[in-house]
Amino acid sequence: MTTKPVESWLTDMDGVLVxxxxxxxxxxxxxxxLRDTGRRFLVLTNNSIFTPRDLRARLHAAGLDVPEDAIWTSALATAKFLSEQRPEGTAYVIGEAGMTTALHEVGYVLTNRDPEYVVLGETRTYSFEAITRAIQLVEGGARFIATNPDATGPSPEGSLPATGSVAALITKATGVEPYFVGKPNPLMMRSALNQIEAHSETTIMIGDRMDTDILSGxxxxxxxxxxxxxxxPAAQVDxxxxxxxxxxxxxxxxxxxVDELAEGT
Incomplete structure (x- = not known):
């Protein structure tokens, strides 16, 4: 079977590059x-805490020279999705700079009074007060969006509750399920492809998780x-x-x- 040459690459960040x-x-x-051969590429992450500038600095400190515009986060994908659904809308956000900056850049107004959306992202410190307000707003009719379904995140001390866990709490209280934008939603992949004007048939996704990276690809x-x-791990793939x-x-x-697949087979 003949396959088309690979022109573009998408890669997860944590577990693949760092x-x-x-x-x-x-x-x-x-x-x-990739850079020397002029291949188009994006580094993807479901983490919505950081802006691309923050992540570029983090990668640079690890010895990886990734341009800011080659980083695509679930926060950016969420902001793009919302701007296409309801341009210059309003949102109540639980999250950090990665999420709030992305929404501001697409013209959204952040408010806790009658927003069109409740947007749940990652944060280091989930506030019970903020979660309570989110529940009240969703009960009042706000549409519920979450950046990604990851239930936990890693830390040196063990697992931390992440967006998926907090989303489950809000859903339990309201009966309303969120729309998850990040992986494994293929929307994250398609928004990334559009960002670098790439085509699915000539792009490869690299990941370390079967249930998010590989599934969404x-x-x-x-x-x-x-x-x-x-x-x-290898034992779980099958x-x-x-x-x-x-x-x-x-x-x-x-x-x-990179060079071998560019030739096609």
Whole structure:
């Protein structure tokens, strides 16, 4: 079977390029190869806490030179989605700078009085007062949006409650399910493709999680590569009813494929 040459790349960040603020071996070479060959690419993350500028600084500190405009977050995807649904609307936001900045940049007004949307993002400190207000606003008719369904996030001390867990609390109180914009929603992939004017048939998604990265890539029509440096271990791959195009040990194994796959097979 003939496949089209790979012209563009999407890659997850944590577990693929970095792990606990340190670059995974091969990540710097991968980014350098993409930039040197002029390949279009985006680094994706479901984390909505940080702005692309923040994340560029974080990656740079780890030795990875990723341009600010090559970073796509669930906050940016959420803001893009809302601006297309209801341009220059209003929202009550639980989140940090990544989310609030993205909404401001698309012309949204942030308010706690009769907003069109309640937008739930990631934050380091979930306020019971803010969650209570969100519940009241959703009960009052505000549409419920969440950046991503991840139930927990990592920390040196163990798991932290994340957007999915807090969304479940609000849903339990209101009976209203949120619309999740981030992975595994293929909307996140399509918005990323549009951002770099790429096509699904000539783009590959690299991820470390079968249930988010690989699933969203599959549903958006992308070929995919699972690397075994993050969430999904090799022993669990066959338990899923879908498969990535390739399974590789790490991003270092992807570097030689950048040129190889550009030729098509």
């Amino acid at each position: 792990h606990e603020e340190r670059a995974i071996p091969g990540a710097a070479e991968f980014i350098t190869r 599959l549903e958006a029509g992308l070929r995919s590569i699972l690397v075994l440096t993050g969430s999904t 338990r899923f009813p879908f498969r990535p195009t390739r399974v590789l040990d790490s991003i270092a194994d992807v570097v030689p494929l």
